[in-house]
Amino acid sequence: MKNTKQNLVGEGVKFERIRRITGYLVGTIDRFNNAKRAEERDRVKHSIDTLKCDKKAV
Amino acid sequence: MKVVKRDGKVVSFNDTKIAIAIRKGFVNSRSATSYTEDDHNKIFTKVIEEINKRYPKDGQVPIEVIQDIIEEELKSLGYVDIYDSFSSYRTRRSESRKAFQNRQHKLMKAIESLSLKTAIEEDSKRDNANVDGNTAMGTMLQYGSTLAREFAKSYIMSPRIASAHDDGEIYIHDMDFMPMGTTTCCQINLDKLFSRGFSTGHGHLRPPKGISTYAALAAIAIQSNQNDQHGGQSIPAFDFYMAPGVLQTFKKMFKQAVKEYIDLLEITKEIDFDKFVKKVDELTTMDVDIKTFKEFYEKDKQLEKSIKKAYDMAIKKTDRETFQAMEAFVHNLNTMHSRAGAQVPFSSINFGTDISYEGRMVIKNYLYALDSGLGKGETPIFPISIFKVKEDINYFEKDPNYDLFKLACKVSAKRLFPNFSFIDSPFNLQYYKKGDPNSEVAYMGCRTRVMGNTANPDKEIATGRGNASFTSINLVRIGIKHGIATNKEPNMEEFYKEVDEKIDLVKDQLLERFKIQCSKKVYNFPFLLGQGLFVDSDGLGPEDDITPVLRNCSLGVGFIGLAECLTALIGSHHGETEEARKLGLEIVSHMRERLDNISKQYKLNFTLLATPAEGLSGKFVAIDRSIYGTMPGITDKEYYTNSYHVPVRYNISATEKIKIEGPYHALTNGGHITYIELDGDTANNLEAFEKIVRCMHDNKIGYGAINHPVDRDPVCGYTGVIGDVCPGCGRHESEGIPVEQVEHFEIRTECASCTK
Incomplete structure (x- = not known):
């Protein structure tokens, strides 16, 4: 009989979440200090509905 | 008799020690010369007499009592001046003992x-x-x-x-490196290093002869210099520096291919190969008409075909080798640890404006290498890649490098890099000279910028320069003290008075540190100064004063929390009201003006920096909360908002944010960055992405980046946005899944090089 347990991969493996904080990218939020983690958590996305630029690409 | 020491230890009585203590009291006083050893001894004798009178032969006398007796005897015998200095010394000693x-x-x-x-x-x-x-x-x-x-x-x-540092009024960055006198960072001129070869300490590296060695030595130069400084390393014009390597590789490939053809076809007599080699060596670009070689194939149709084929093949092979060189470069900078704690060098590269065939080949392949990621498709975190945007070079559709600008947007939408810098912004454009890459603004990835040079107006460039050190001011506390947070009305006069005091304090601190830095010698920084990386450091001898060289550095005065400062002052920040917007600019202009004046006064480069504040973000606010408690919009978060940024949790459109932050870039000459946060879907909308970059350009941003979530599942390799479940293989975080399920998944992310 096939042992399914043996063929499982990825147990305990976390997703990597790359973020930029001061200009540098960091490979995982685990290495951020508490204040930076809080800052990252609080970030809201910026909407682009009203996006206008003055000079056209011509 | 025994003596009880301060720590409670009991030791045998030794009158010599008392004599020496008394002697020191005399010798160290200002009136030392008016007394002789006889005076010392007179006191000594009286002190011993007094001790013997008070304590039995087998008694224990505490050391403090002995000192009290010395003081008493000095006083009673009329040595008042010695008594004063002895007792004040004793107090100071006891204080510093406590402090220690x-x-x-x-x-x-x-x-x-x-x-x-x-x-x-x-x-x-x-x-x-x-x-x-x-x-x-x-x-x-x-x-x-x-x-x-x-x-x-x-x-x-x-x-x-x-x-002031301990109390959270100012923050001295990289204080641990102060005793070593290191400087922060450098924009490395690779052209200069490569033209004569260089030494990293063991053996000389000859000038490189092909793109692979160019790229390898670039990584080595970054790594070596990292050990002479405490900050990051940047390459200001990566494309211009690598381009000659591409040309060399091409020449090698072209000659080799032609040689192979004539060998294979056994037609060595039909062509003067030596002359051909000479002709190829003289080329200044690989973008040539094949007719350039007409003299070699005139007589032979077959030979014409062969040379044309050899040329095409050489171009193709050079392109491939350039890609591999760029890939190796990125891999090296993400894997070569150069400092303790598994730190890779803090590296940055600036590029995008070289319109030569070779330079374009470098830019294109670098972006491809960045796009394809590391060994398992991971997003490279170094080098910080900065694409320089410039009108007439890559900004307009008709521009020669517009295609590469588009490619940069595409790669950035996937890999977070490149960031974008803008040469057309007036404060950068003022230094720009067409055709001179040294005059193009270059940033350190973290945002630090040097261009202007009050100390040395002939060297208003980025190349070969960097920051000496920087210290930040806690703007929020000054706002709390003088704003409506703690007063009925904001008192702007007092506010500015204190801002000025803090700037002056930081100026003194930077000068104190600069003195230590200047006291060092070339041998303390064998690569940075020994190999002539820093501007004007060529030819410095081992004992020479390095001050004239270091004067080219910037001395950074940073700040954090403009948003909270404004809220503390008037109740709203610059994202919220026009009033705050005006006041914010007024405050930061005031700071810049004062620093410009100080720079002129000292003939040094005191610059205003929008502090990166990685370690600092939570430090000031924690102290301020202990003093002032939790104040809404001010101390109610775990961090203070970065420099002049609009608070991260404030809802605002991208355009609005760029428009508000733009003017601060002109004011913060020591460095700045503006971020836009996008969700995954918007980032993938390339048209929108490019529009944001263009909007930054048009609003005179100096340096900007677009943030969006980049997640990766190490199990299946999926890169993109991952919520609770991986879209690639369908597993939850930490969940195990059958191996077949992973194999079924193919990496679906788009490859920039395939959709060229």
Whole structure:
């Protein structure tokens, strides 16, 4: 009989979440200090509905 | 008789020690010359007499009592001046003893935290996200840093500056490197290094002869210089520096291909190969008409075909080798650890404006390499890649490098890099000279910028320069003290008075540190100064004064929390009201003006910096909360908002944010960055992405980046946005899944090079 347990991969493996904080990218939020983690958590996305630029690409 | 020491230890009575103490009291006083050893002895004898009178032969006398007796005898025998200096010395000694014990206690506590806790438990182990605080060398580094910081505070700095730092009024960045006198960063001129070869300490590296060695040596130069400084390393014009390597590779490939053809076809007699080699060596670009070689194939149709084929093949092979060189470069900079704690060099490269065939080949292949990621498709975190945007070069559709600008947007939408810098913004454009890459603005990835040069107006460039050190001001506290947060009305006069005081304090601190830096010698920085990387450091002898060289550095005065400062002053920040917007600009203009004046006064480069504040983001606010409690919109978060940024949790459109932050770029000549946050879907909308970059350009941003979530599942390799479930293989975080399910998944992310 096939042992399914043996063929499982990825147990305990976390997703990597790359973020930029001061200009540098960091490979995982685990290495951020508490204040930076809080800052990252609080970030809201910026909407682009009203996006206008003055000079056209011509 | 015995003596009881301060720590309670009992030692045998030794009258010599008392004599020496008395002697020291005399000798160290200002009136030392008016007395002789006889005077010393007169006191000594009386002191011994008095001790014997008070204590039995087998008694124990505390050391403090002995000192009291000395003071009494000095006074009663009329040595008033000696008494004064002796007793004041005693008080000072006792204070510094206490201070040291307190510090010692703090120091030991800090070291205990480093040693006994993991990085997850101990916040200070994660001060710098690029140091792995769990590794042996990372912990060793933190021991060293902790000791060096305490040493700097106790022995090097003026007490008023040390206490301003400890009290959270200012923050001295990289204080642990103060005793070593290192400077922060450098924009490395590779052209200069490569033209004559260089030495990293063991053996000389000859000038490189092909793109692979160019790229390899670029990584080595970055790595070597990293050990002479405490900040990052940047390459200001990567494309221009690598382009000659591409041409060399092409020449090699072309000659080789032609040689192989004539060997294979056994037609050596039909062509003067030596002459052909000479002709190829003389080429200044690989973008040539094949007719250039007409003289070699005139007589032979077959030969014409062969040379044309050889040329095409050489171009193709050079292109491939350039890609491989760029790939190796990116891999090297993400894997070569150069400092303790598993730190790779803090590297940055600036590129995008070289319109030569070779330069374009470098830019294109670098972007492709960035796009394809590391060995398992991971997003490279170094080097920080900065694409220089310039009208008439890559900004308009008709521009020669517009295609590469588009490619840069595409790669950035997937990999977060490149960031974008804008040469057309007036404060950058003023230094720009067409055709001179040294005159193009170059940023350190973290945002630091040097261009202007009050100390040396002939060298208003980025190349070969960098920051000496920087210190930040807690703007929020000054706002709280003088704003409506604690007063009925904001008192702007007092506010500016205190801002000026803080700027002057930081100026004094930077000068104090600059003096230490200038006291060093070339042999302290064997690569940076020994190999002539820093501007004007060529030909410096081992004993020469390095001050004239270091004067080209910037001395950065930073700030954090403009948003909270404005809220404390008038109740709203610059994202919210026009009033705050106006006041914010007024405050930062005021700071810049003062620094410009100080620069002129000292003929040095005091620059205003929008502090990166990686380790600092939570430090000031914690102290301020202990003093003022939780104040809404001011101290109610775990961090203060970065420099002049609009608060991260404030809802605002991208255009609006760019428009508000743009003017601050002109004011912060020591460095700046503006971020836009996008969700995954918007980032993938390339048209929108490019529009944001263009909007930054049009609003005179100096340096900007677009943030969006980049997640990766290491199990299946999926890169993109991952919520609770991986879209690639369907597993939850930490969940195990059957291996077949992973194999079924193919990496679906688009490859920039395939859709060229």
